[in-house]
Amino acid sequence: MNGFIQKHKKHITFGAGFLLVLALLLNIAGFQDLRQLTLIAATLVAIIPIALKAFQAVRMKAFSIELLVSIAVVGALAIGEYTESAVVTFLFLFGDYLEARTLERTRASLKSLVDMTPQEAVVLRSGQPITVPADRVAKGDRVIIRTGGKVPVDGEIVSGQAFLNEAAITGESVPASKRAGDKVFSSTVIDNGYIEIIAEKVGDDTTFAKIIELVEEAQESKSATEKFLNKFANIYTPAVVALALVVFAWTQNFHLAITFLVIACPGALVIGAPVSTVAGIGNGAKNGVLIKGGEVMDRFAKVDTLIFDKTGTLTKGKPQVTDIKGFGLYEENELLRLVAIAETVSEHHLGQTLVKEAKARNITFGRPDKSKVKRGSGLMASVEGKCMAIGNRKLMKSKGIYIPEEVETYAAAREAAGNTAVFAAVEDEIAGVFSIADEIREDAALALAEMRRHGVKKIIMLTGDNRHTAERVAAALGIDEFHAELLPADKVAFVNGLKEQGHVVAMAGDGVNDAPAIAAADIGAAMGEGGTDISMETADVVLMADKLMQFSHAYALSKATIRNMKENTFFAVGIVAHLLIGVLMGSVHLASGMFIHEASVLLVILNAMRLLRFNRRKPAGPKPWKYQMPGGKVEGYS
Template sequence: MVRWIQRQTNQLTFTAGALLIIAFIAHWIGIVAVKQGALIVATIVAGVPIAIKAFQALRMKAFSIELLVTIAVTAALFIGEYVESAAVTFLFLFGAYLEARTLNKTRASLRELTELAPDEASVFRNGDWVSVSVDEVEEGERVVVRSGGKIPVDGKILTGEATINEAAITGESVPVGKTNDDDVFSGSIIDSGYIEMVAEKVGEDTTFAKIIELVEEAQESKSKTQRFLDKFANIYTPSVVVLSVLVYLITRDLHLAIIFLVIACPGALVIGAPVSNVAGIGNGAKRGVLIKGGDVMDRLSKIDTIVFDKTGTLTRGKPEVTDFHVISDDNPNDLLQMIAQAEMASEHHLGKTIVKHARAKGLSLQNDYEYAEVVKGNGLRNRVAGHQFSIGNRMLMEMDGVKLTDEVNNYAIEQEKKGNTAIFAAKNGQLVAIISIADQIREDAIDALKELREHGIKQMIMLTGDNAHTAKRVADQLGLDGYHAEQLPVDKVKFVEKLQNEGHKVAMIGDGINDAPSIAKADIGLAMGEGGTDVSMETADVVLMADKLKQFSHAYALAKVTVRNMKQNMAFAVGTVFLLLLGVLAGSIHLASGMFIHEASILVVILNGMRLIRFNREPSEKKIKTVPAHA
């Protein structure tokens, strides 16, 4: 019975409203008995679900707002104030209905995401293409998606090409062209074209499924403000009951004490923080920014210092090999093939670039290296075709006893001064090649950093494992406040800790596995989602799914305006209750009118929170062209 009543709350609300209309008509035509009966029934109909919630809260040893209303309505019935009792219960339920309806609207971005989830997939089984449920697709299976279809799993394109709308993943509505070896994500839609792909992540492991899970968890999580209000309600409710008793003892006016009891309900105060939190997180999700909860929103708004990784964060993360300089007598193609095969074990952008370069030259690569050891921040060691390889920076060469002649060092320095990263490759303890790799600064980097400063960021610093020459060139072009080159993961963590000890609120943004420790250490960790590793995405508090720094500036501005919105709601709610109570004690506010004003204040708070759904910082009018990091 109790559950049935809870499910029928909306119907009970409108039934009580209809009974109030009947009572008004009966009063107008002078049928007193019908009027009184309608008011009493309306009070009971609307009061029962309120009383049930109050009882459930008491069982959990919590003093809820519903308890205040139940006590007040019971007392109003006792003294024969049927108009007030019916009006209070109806307005309270109607306010709860509006509140629930509005919160559902703020969650619309999540529902839109969920609706984009594909239901079926066309897979190649037993020599034929068959349609199966998305949940039945297995890793390694071939999947075909045609024009207008939804991509069912994460994977890599085997054949074909298509223009793909990835708005569900990145928040970017402009379709992108993709072809062989490009990554594609579940939830994306093919605008035009045809692809065959291999399934690499299925079910709950897909990027799309993780996005939905993260947003659901974030919207359910509470900010510090909400947690404070939960504790506040447990103290506030019994305090109001005690104050109402004191009002009665002092004035001997039971009617006044009941009005005081009802009007003191902090409804707008309780709903003000959650509606802002849900709307803000929903806004971010719609634009490809995953903010993992209200507490993250609080902390993000207080950031004053940003620490950037370089490759894949400030730069596009799509570097190219500009020179392959062979020092030994090895055949260049055979040597490149072995080095690329060794780098297939690497998650780093530079390693992937070497692999991509080798494939572009038509070299065949296989995952048949004998073992791989990643030396964080320096490179990797690997054994390929019976040869021991060390591939990385100068520090790795020094660690492995590989001698670098003056001629080699001078060549590497010249390449670095041009903006290249010099990668040294040693085979069996002897240097055999230097690979020069250059990247480009992100198109939106200059605009995004300018906006971050305008929103209140005081300093921006770059930490990179790259050489000092390239680091300085990037830092100068972007107008950063400082940079530190040739940094190991442990160095980045120590630097973040140093800034925190100096009193700064630090955000760290990166995309590689090397950045995960410093992302975790910072007050706010941000990861570049599309090109980032799973480790950095899981560690981060904020994930930028489109790999665009503009999303960071939007997230920071959104955090500030969301926290400001919460404070506005709290101030308005407290001010309304205070003025209403003064009006009650002065005799100018009565129960029904006070309750009407009270519910109106809840609606105002909800509407103010909903403004966040449409929030979007104004984009800069000035367009910045791509700036090469080696220019």
């Protein structure tokens, strides 16, 4: 029964509206008795879904708005106010209908995401291409995608080249060039080209599926404001019933008490906060930012201190080997081969850079016999029977490996030029130094300037890299302070120290080595790199396009969302207060008060919907600047 009524609630609403119009026409025609019957019919039709929800609330021992309206309508019928009862029930249902429609629109970003889910895939089976449902693709399948096709799984390109629109993942509409060796993600679309990929993640494990799951969970989660308002409503509603009884006892005016009861319904107050949260999170999803719920919005809006990792966050995380210097033990390519074998187990950007350099030189290498990663300093490995140590000075010192003066002088000079120096030792003797340079992200300077403008008081950079490179990046971006050569545990301690001083801290990192610090911060933000598992699980905010401007957008959006919630609360409380004063003074009646009440619900929803179109303002009058670092120039603003 309940399911049937909810399914046909729209038809019931417009049926009651039709009867109201008919009653108006009968009144004009002078058929008063028929008019009264039509009004009663309109009331009885419209009260069904309202009374049903009121009954369910009573069974759950809760006081709902529907219960207040039901009591008021019964009272209006009892005193013969048929016009009032019909208008009140219709307006309540119509307001509910408008609310549902508007909420549906605020969730449009999620619906549009779901609609992007690919339904079919072309896979090679027994050497022949066949079309199968996307959820039937298995790991390891070779999948073919042509121009205009959607990528059905996450995987790596093994053949072909194409331009992909990755807006579904990153929020960026400019197509990205992809070729063999690059990763692609489910629900991205080939604008032009042809690729074949090996499926790595399928079904619910794809990045896109996880995005949808995270956005759904975020939109269902409640902010601190919502939780407070829900508790307030549970106290407020029975209090209104008690006050209505007091009004009746004082005035002996049953109609006035019923009017007071209906007008005091906290509808706009209850709906104002959740609709703002849903709209804000929807805006973030549309712009490639995953914000994990209303509580995250609350905390993010209060952040006054930002901490950034360097490699992969302020820089692109795509460093290049600029020089290899051997010190007599091995020829350059042979040393690179040994180092590449050891670094195949590393997740760090620098280790993977050395592996890529070996591949680029067409050097063949395998995997180490044994290895142990030393987070924040490098790794130890057994390679072809040789004990190797690859990393920074801290690693060399901790293993008692002496760095000759000649090596130290060379490494310091490379660092002063903006490189990261990676030492390689074989059997406790320094064999060479690898120089690696990274580029600052093009949007870093502008993003930091915007976040300062939106209220951030202090920006700090923490890095495991050497002091020279860290100093150059900090100076280029105008960062307040930096700390170099830190281990992951040092970053966590630094974050906790700031929190103990009363700062509200956001930490942005690449989601791998920085995961402990991200988890320790009040707000953890991860550069998604297409949505790595660790970044999605650890962070409160995930930047799907790896762009710091998305972080700036998320920060400004959180402030706008919380401001919107406060505006809605002010509107709701103010309107109810004015209406109640009007009721007690006799200037507001049941039907007109109910109309204004429903209009206030619509007002807070429409106000929240402004967040769907929210976009941060660009700073006034930025001056472009250029900064040269090894490996390329960086453009930004000052």
